[in-house]
Structures are given as C-alpha cells and as structure tokens.
Amino acid sequence: MFEEYSMAELTDILFMQGFAGLILFSVLVLMALGLAIIFGQMGVINMAHGEFMILGAYTTYLTSHIFETYLPALFDGYFFVAMALAFLVCFALGVLVEWGMIRFLFKRPLDTLLATWGLSLILQQSYRTVFGAREVGVTLPEWMMGSYSMTETIEVPINGIFVMVLTLFIASGVYFLMFRSLWGKQVRAVVQNRPMAGAVGIDTGKVDRYTFGIGCGIAGIAGSAFTMIGSTGPTSGQLYIVDTFLVVVFGGAQSLIGTIASAFTISQSQSTLEFFLSGSMAKVITLLIVVGILMLRPQGLFALKIRQ
Amino acid sequence: MCIFNYESGSRDNSPVFKRRSFIKTLIAFPLGLILASSPLSWANPPTSEVNTTGLAVTDDTVTVGILHSVTGTMAISETGSVQAEKLAIDQINAMGGVLGRKIEYIQEDGASDWPTFAEKSKKLLVNDKVASVFGCWTSASRKAVLPVFEQYNGMLYYPTFYEGLEQSPNVIYTGQEATQQIIAGIDWVVKEKGAKTFYLLGSDYIWPRTSNKIARKHIEKLGLKVVGEEYYPLGHTQFNSVINKIKLKKPDVIYAIVVGGSNVAFYKQLKAAGIDLTKEKPLLLTISVTEDEILGIGGENIEGAYAAMKYFQSLDNPNNQAFVQAFKDKWGKDIVIGDVTQAAYLGPWLWKAAVEKAGSFDIDKIRAASPGIELTTAPEGYVRIHENHHLWSKTRVGLAQKDGQYKVVYESEELIEPNPFPVGYQ
Numbered sequence: 001m002f003e004e005y006s007m008a009e010l011t012d013i014l015f016m017q018g019f020a021g022l023i024l025f026s027v028l029v030l031m032a033l034g035l036a037i038i039f040g041q042m043g044v045i046n047m048a049h050g051e052f053m054i055l056g057a058y059t060t061y062l063t064s065h066i067f068e069t070y071l072p073a074l075f076d077g078y079f080f081v082a083m084a085l086a087f088l089v090c091f092a093l094g095v096l097v098e099w100g101m102i103r104f105l106f107k108r109p110l111d112t113l114l115a116t117w118g119l120s121l122i123l124q125q126s127y128r129t130v131f132g133a134r135e136v137g138v139t140l141p142e143w144m145m146g147s148y149s150m151t152e153t154i155e156v157p158i159n160g161i162f163v164m165v166l167t168l169f170i171a172s173g174v175y176f177l178m179f180r181s182l183w184g185k186q187v188r189a190v191v192q193n194r195p196m197a198g199a200v201g202i203d204t205g206k207v208d209r210y211t212f213g214i215g216c217g218i219a220g221i222a223g224s225a226f227t228m229i230g231s232t233g234p235t236s237g238q239l240y241i242v243d244t245f246l247v248v249v250f251g252g253a254q255s256l257i258g259t260i261a262s263a264f265t266i267s268q269s270q271s272t273l274e275f276f277l278s279g280s281m282a283k284v285i286t287l288l289i290v291v292g293i294l295m296l297r298p299q300g301l302f303a304l305k306i307r308q
Numbered sequence: 309m310c311i312f313n314y315e316s317g318s319r320d321n322s323p324v325f326k327r328r329s330f331i332k333t334l335i336a337f338p339l340g341l342i343l344a345s346s347p348l349s350w351a352n353p354p355t356s357e358v359n360t361t362g363l364a365v366t367d368d369t370v371t372v373g374i375l376h377s378v379t380g381t382m383a384i385s386e387t388g389s390v391q392a393e394k395l396a397i398d399q400i401n402a403m404g405g406v407l408g409r410k411i412e413y414i415q416e417d418g419a420s421d422w423p424t425f426a427e428k429s430k431k432l433l434v435n436d437k438v439a440s441v442f443g444c445w446t447s448a449s450r451k452a453v454l455p456v457f458e459q460y461n462g463m464l465y466y467p468t469f470y471e472g473l474e475q476s477p478n479v480i481y482t483g484q485e486a487t488q489q490i491i492a493g494i495d496w497v498v499k500e501k502g503a504k505t506f507y508l509l510g511s512d513y514i515w516p517r518t519s520n521k522i523a524r525k526h527i528e529k530l531g532l533k534v535v536g537e538e539y540y541p542l543g544h545t546q547f548n549s550v551i552n553k554i555k556l557k558k559p560d561v562i563y564a565i566v567v568g569g570s571n572v573a574f575y576k577q578l579k580a581a582g583i584d585l586t587k588e589k590p591l592l593l594t595i596s597v598t599e600d601e602i603l604g605i606g607g608e609n610i611e612g613a614y615a616a617m618k619y620f621q622s623l624d625n626p627n628n629q630a631f632v633q634a635f636k637d638k639w640g641k642d643i644v645i646g647d648v649t650q651a652a653y654l655g656p657w658l659w660k661a662a663v664e665k666a667g668s669f670d671i672d673k674i675r676a677a678s679p680g681i682e683l684t685t686a687p688e689g690y691v692r693i694h695e696n697h698h699l700w701s702k703t704r705v706g707l708a709q710k711d712g713q714y715k716v717v718y719e720s721e722e723l724i725e726p727n728p729f730p731v732g733y734q
Contacts, residue, residue: 009556016555020548027546125379133383135572135604145609147582155555157580160548229580230545231572231604235381239543239569274549279540280512282549 021271023160026167028263030222031240032247036259038215042208044112048120050237052216056086056223057232061138076141086224087217094216098209127234135233159228166225250290252300261301352408358668364437365669370409373432375443380420386445389467389652391639393442396656406660422452429453433460439669442655461671465655468648471518472728481698483651484618486519488724489595492703493616494526496718497561505533507559512539516565522733535559545573551581562592571601575609586612598646607712619650619688620706620714631687650687698726
C-alpha cells in the first residue's frame with residue numbers, strides 16, 4: 001500500500017489528505033446543522049432540506065448577476081451579500097412553510113416526512129420552471145477560485161479554507177444562539193419538556209416557527225457556499241440530502257455536539273479510505289461502519305437524556 | 309396463471325390479426341392502383357399502401373412520439389434532445405412532410421424514471437400507434453424500453469453516445485458507440501501530445517466502466533501505462549482525495565468520464581486544487597462533457613480541457629451554420645448545442661429518409677431500408693447508417709474555451725466504422 005511512495009511523498013499525502021478530510025468535515029457540518037436544529041427541536045425531518053440549500057444557491061446566482069450588471073466594481077465582495085440574502089430568503093420561506101404546513105402536522109411526524117418530501121418536489125419543479133432544467137453556472141470572484149501552494153505538491157484550495165472558516169463562524173453562531181441567548185434557553189426548554197415550557201409562558205408555536213426558519217436559513221447559507229464546489233440545478237439538492245441525514249442520524253438526533261462529532265468521524269474515515277481504496281468502496285465501508293455503530297447505539301453517538 | 313392466459317390469448321389473436329390485415333391489403337391493392345392513376349396521388353401515395361400495419365397515419369398526417377425526461381434529474385440533459393427533435397420535425401414539415409404527410413408528435417415524459425419510460429413507450433406504441441419514437445437518453449432508460457419496442461415492433465431513434473454492446477432491430481443509434489469515441493481520442497493524445505501515462509476516472513455505472521475498459525485495453529495495446537483507475541458514485545460531490553492521488557501519480561492524461569452534477573464539483577475542485585488545465589500537464593481528456601455541461605461547470609473552470617466527440621457547436625461547415633442559426637432562432641440566442649442534441653436532430657431526418665426509401669411507414673420496411681441511408685445535410689457533416697444500426701461518423705477533438713465553446717483541434721480523416729461488439733476489447 002505504501003511502498004510505491006517515498007517518505008517525503010507520504011508526509012505530503014498525510015497533510016493533503018488531512019486537509020481534504022477537514023474540508024469534507026466542514027462541508028458535512030454546514031449541510032447538517034440546519035437539519036439537526038429542526039430535527040432536534042421539533043422532531044420534524046425536513047425532506048426539503050436539499051431544496052432549501054439550492055434556493056440559497058439560486059439566490060447566489062441571481063445576486064452574482066445583479067452585481068455583474070449593476071455593480072461590477074463591487075463584484076469581488078458580492079459573495080458575502082449573496083450569503084446574507086440566501087439566509088434571509090430561506091428563512092422567510094422556512095417560516096412560511098412552518099406557518100402554512102408543518103404546524104398542522106405537528107403531532108404526526110410521519111406525515112411531516114411525506115409533506116416535506118412533497119414540498120421538495122414542488123420546489124424542484126418550481127426551480128425548473130423559473131430557472132430552466134439545465135444547471136446554471138455561478139460566476140465566482142477570481143480570488144475565491146485559486147489555491148495557495150505551500151510546496152510543490154501541497155496546494156491548499158482557497159475555497160476549502162473559505163468553507164472551513166464559514167463553518168466555524170456558523171457553528172459558533174449557532175452555539176451562542178442555543179446556549180447563551182434567551183431564545184436558545186426557550187428552545188432548549190421546549191425540547192426538554194414541551195407542555196411545561198408552554199405552562200411557564202413560552203410561546204412554543206413561535207419558538208417552533210423561528211427554529212424552522214433558522215434551520216432553513218442555515219441551509220440557504222450552506223447552499224450558497226456550495227456554489228463554489230458543486231453544481232446548481234433544480235435537483236442538485238438531492239446530491240446532499242443522503243449525506244446530511246447520515247450525519248444527523250449518526251450523531252444522535254437532538255445533539256449539536258453529536259452532529260459535529262459524527263461529521264468528523266464520517267469525513268475522516270471517508271477521505272482516508274478514498275485514498276487507499278476506490279471512491280465507491282470507500283463509501284460502502286463508511287456506510288458499513290455507520291450501520292455497525294448504529295446497531296450497537298441506536299440513539300446515535302450522542303443523545304440528550306430526556307425523561308420520557 | 310395470469311401470465312399463461314395472457315400469452316395464449318395473444319397467440320390466438322395474432323393469426324386473426326394477420327389474416328385481417330392481409331384482407332385489407334387485398335382490398336387496398338386495387339384501390340391503390342386506381343388512386344395511383346389519378347394525378348393528385350403521385351405526390352401523396354394512398355394511406356392504405358404506405359401503412360399496412362395500422363400505424364397512426366392518415367392521408368395528410370403521420371404521428372410520431374417523443375419520449376424524454378422533461379422532469380426529474382435527467383431533464384437537465386434531455387431538454388436539448390427534445391428541442392432538437394422538435395426543430396427537425398418543424399423543418400421537415402416546412403419542406404412538405406414525409407410522403408406528403410405532415411408530422412405530428414405526441415410528447416411523453418419519462419420523468420427520469422425507467423419504469424415510467426417503459427410504460428410511456430407502451431402507451432405510444434399500443435394506444436397511439438406512433439410511426440416511430442425519438443427518445444431516451446440514459447442507457448438505463450433505453451434498456452427499459454427495449455423489450456417494449458421489440459414486442460410491439462416499434463422503431464426508436466436513440467441519440468446518446470453510449471457503451472455499445474447492443475444492437476436491436478428496433479433501434480437506430482444516432483450517437484456514437486464507445487469505440488468510435490474513445491479510440492480516436494486516445495490515438496490523438498498519444499500521437500500529438502506524446503502522452504505515456506493515463507489516469508482513468510469515472511462515475512460508477514455501466515457507461516464509464518465499459519468505456520474505461522475499452523480505453524484501458526487500447527492504452528495497453530499501444531504499450532502505454534494506466535497509473536490509476538477510479539469510480540465515484542453518481543452524485544458524488546467531493547473529489548479532493550482523488551485529486552491528491554492524481555497529483556502524486558503525475559499522469560500525462562486524466563481521462564475523465566464523470567457525469568451529471570458530479571461533473572461540476574469535479575472541475576471546480578480540480579481548478580481550486582491548483583491543477584491548471586491550460587498548462588496541459590496533466591492534460592485532461594473527457595468524453596462526457598458537452599457544451600451543455602459546460603453551462604453548469606463554467607467555462608473558466610474547464611478551459612484547456614480536451615473532449616473527444618463527433619460534434620461541437622463550433623464546427624465550421626455550412627450545414628452546421630444553418631443548423632445552429634435555426635436552433636437559436638427557435639429556442640433563443642443564448643442556447644448551446646452539445647453532441648447529443650445534434651445526434652437527436654438526426655433522428656427525424658434519418659427516419660424521413662428511410663420512409664421515403666422504403667415508400668412506406670411500415671416498421672419492417674423502414675428497417676430493411678435503413679442500412680446504407682446517407683445524410684449529407686447533417687450538421688456534423690456526412691453520416692451513413694451501418695448494417696448494425698449505428699452511424700458511420702467522424703470523431704473530433706475539441707479544446708474547451710473560456711466562453712464555454714470548444715475549438716476543434718482534430719478531426720478523423722475517415723468516417724469511423726461503428727463497432728458495438730469490439731473484439732479484443734471485452
């Protein structure tokens with residue numbers, strides 16, 4: 001396995017693969033955070049998560065066009081505006097969906113599964129009608145596409161670093177929101193005991209609505225960021241959804257730490273295996289590991305202890 | 309039990325059907341003679357004469373089917389084919405139709421779902437009795453409709469370049485089969501670019517795997533080396549690991565057959581990882597990226613890559629200029645045309661030529677008439693149908709430009725013979 005490489009090359013491999021693993025880790029965390037928040041708080045599995053991500057991507061696409069046409073001088077910085085807009089658009093749609101659909105199905109988790117799946121189909125077809133069936137190319141500012149070369153073989157992609165920083169930023173934002181703010185306290189109270197939270201005067205409906213909105217908004221930011229590394233088309237959201245579920249379920253549905261730990265485990269094993277085996281085999285083995293661990297720990301890696 | 313009844317039922321029916329149509333023909337024959345003697349009918353041969361099997365042909369119309377995905381994952385690829393087929397049908401109608409009959413079409417949506425393709429093809433053949441079908445895109449959808457076309461004796465014009473290993477009496481393959489596309493491309497990089505080592509990469513399903521198998525055999529036959537071969541699941545979006553491997557193995561050529569959304573991820577990450585394709589070290593040769601895919605990838609991310617195909621939008625010949633102009637007039641000036649779109653455009657024209665040569669819409673007669681049919685007006689130049697139902701065609705190599713178009717840098721001198729069952733490559 002190693003004999004065909006020299007010592008120097010092995011160091012490079014270790015470094016580059018470690019970095020590839022970290023990028024994958026950030027991508028997975030960014031994908032899964034929104035879903036984990038919604039699932040953890042409301043027990044609703046948002047099957048339209050991928051479509052919210054693509055809504056963020058399309059928002060980025062439109063923003064890039066607006067900047068190209070009207071504000072070419074500021075094009076280098078449009079991406080930040082696009083991410084903010086992606087959050088707002090997805091947040092608004094999320095709140096609307098919660099208000100118009102989810103709250104009526106709240107007591108029936110299986111039905112929400114079906115309803116959000118239906119929503120994902122509706123969104124896909126709307127994208128197709130509005131933006132056309134073909135993928136759109138999002139033009140990125142030049143500075144985001146290059147790489148920073150450390151040695152002859154080691155080159156660090158700038159968009160990878162960007163995703164990592166963004167993930168760190170979002171994750172700490174979510175942490176602050178959940179554990180250091182009044183709103184987070186309310187959310188945690190609702191998760192732990194919904195009737196009691198209601199009894200002490202927390203508007204659980206409102207908490208739900210904003211949680212759903214924020215989950216969708218984060219999905220939008222993720223989608224916006226992924227225009228750097230992936231495709232933007234009506235059904236591109238489907239590419240992310242399986243990995244997202246995997247991370248959330250493996251991590252333990254109601255734990256943000258679990259989500260992060262699970263993303264780390266999956267990304268590191270995936271990228272290490274990918275190097276020594278073929279891509280498809282790496283995926284198979286990663287999934288086998290996940291299935292094995294879930295058989296021993298059905299609640300996932302981390303689980304909140306709640307009195308049932 | 310149920311199946312048995314159904315089978316015996318159809319066995320009972322078939323001689324009756326034949327007898328009836330035989331009687332019809334007997335009646336039709338003198339009738340046809342009478343009509344043929346009147347001056348009007350020289351332009352419009354009587355329906356009973358040109359349609360003896362009950363297809364949807366009237367005195368002034370003929371109905372065909374278009375069967376592609378306009379919803380679901382594959383809509384992204386199949387939209388261009390639908391547009392091309394409709395354009396060809398419009399143009400044929402403007403020239404007076406086929407055997408004096410205007411073509412009408414019934415469009416069905418395969419919805420990117422293979423059983424739906426089978427169901428819709430049965431509907432087109434059995435209920436609508438269409439005279440031919442232009443459709444399918446993925447091999448999986450073609451395999452799904454194949455038994456239906458063979459059972460009900462329909463004729464399918466299939467536009468996509470594909471892995472070969474198939475030859476049905478009920479399909480005309482207007483795209484290239486694998487050896488036509490692959491061998492010429494590899495010969496070109498070896499001869500012109502002095503390539504010695506190759507890294508094969510693909511999405512994990514039948515077409516890339518079969519194609520890479522042919523590529524590997526050919527590379528090894530030339531005495532050169534494959535330094536790596538990798539497959540990633542469809543829809544895979546993280547290619548950093550394989551890009552690292554490519555960097556370490558330093559191949560002369562990355563031979564990439566990645567498809568769909570993965571394509572976009574692959575090229576963007578390749579660029580971000582500092583592999584500059586315009587430097588040609590390593591050089592990238594693909595058979596899966598047409599102008600359509602570049603729309604999603606972005607010209608700036610794939611600039612400098614080479615593609616081996618039979619058609620590029622930038623081909624410089626009068627046929628193609630007229631075709632591109634007509635296509636843009638009908639579907640908008642920003643539209644791009646990829647290899648498969650052009651192949652789909654050939655379908656209605658090849659069918660028209662076969663019908664006119666046979667003097668009949670009957671499937672059996674079209675099949676008999678098809679081999680040897682030539683099209684001098686094809687946008688790609690000149691094509692001819694081979695006995696094996698594939699097309700003789702030239703292979704070209706294009707260099708991807710920043711604006712999303714290919715610049716043609718090589719064209720095979722001769723038409724390349726289609727060889728769906730290549731001996732020594734399996």
